[in-house]
Amino acid sequence: MPRVESLSVSMTSEQAELMHEAVRSGAYANDDDIVREAIRDWSLKWAARKDDIQKLRRMWMDGKASGSPTDVDFDDVLKEARAESGSVSKHAG
Numbered sequence: 098m099p100r101v102e103s104l105s106v107s108m109t110s111e112q113a114e115l116m117h118e119a120v121r122s123g124a125y126a127n128d129d130d131i132v133r134e135a136i137r138d139w140s141l142k143w144a145a146r147k148d149d150i151q152k153l154r155r156m157w158m159d160g161k162a163s164g165s166p167t168d169v170d171f172d173d174v175l176k177e178a179r180a181e182s183g184s185v186s187k188h189a190g
Contacts, residue, residue: 106132116128116131119131
């Protein structure tokens, strides 16, 4: 069994009442169960966020390593993207 650590958490009275209501309804055995579930949910979001940050850092470094910047005509890029998007949707449908 993992080591258990006790922490003190501050919250608004509205948040505390919401937790107490959930326990009174029988949805949770106690406040601790609610907090543990919230931490499990948060840990999944945190892991995804860290992955996203790593991907952005890699993309940034790839962009920097790709060479000197060049001027780009945004209208041409938009036309090209629309053309590619159209050909993808035609093949997907």
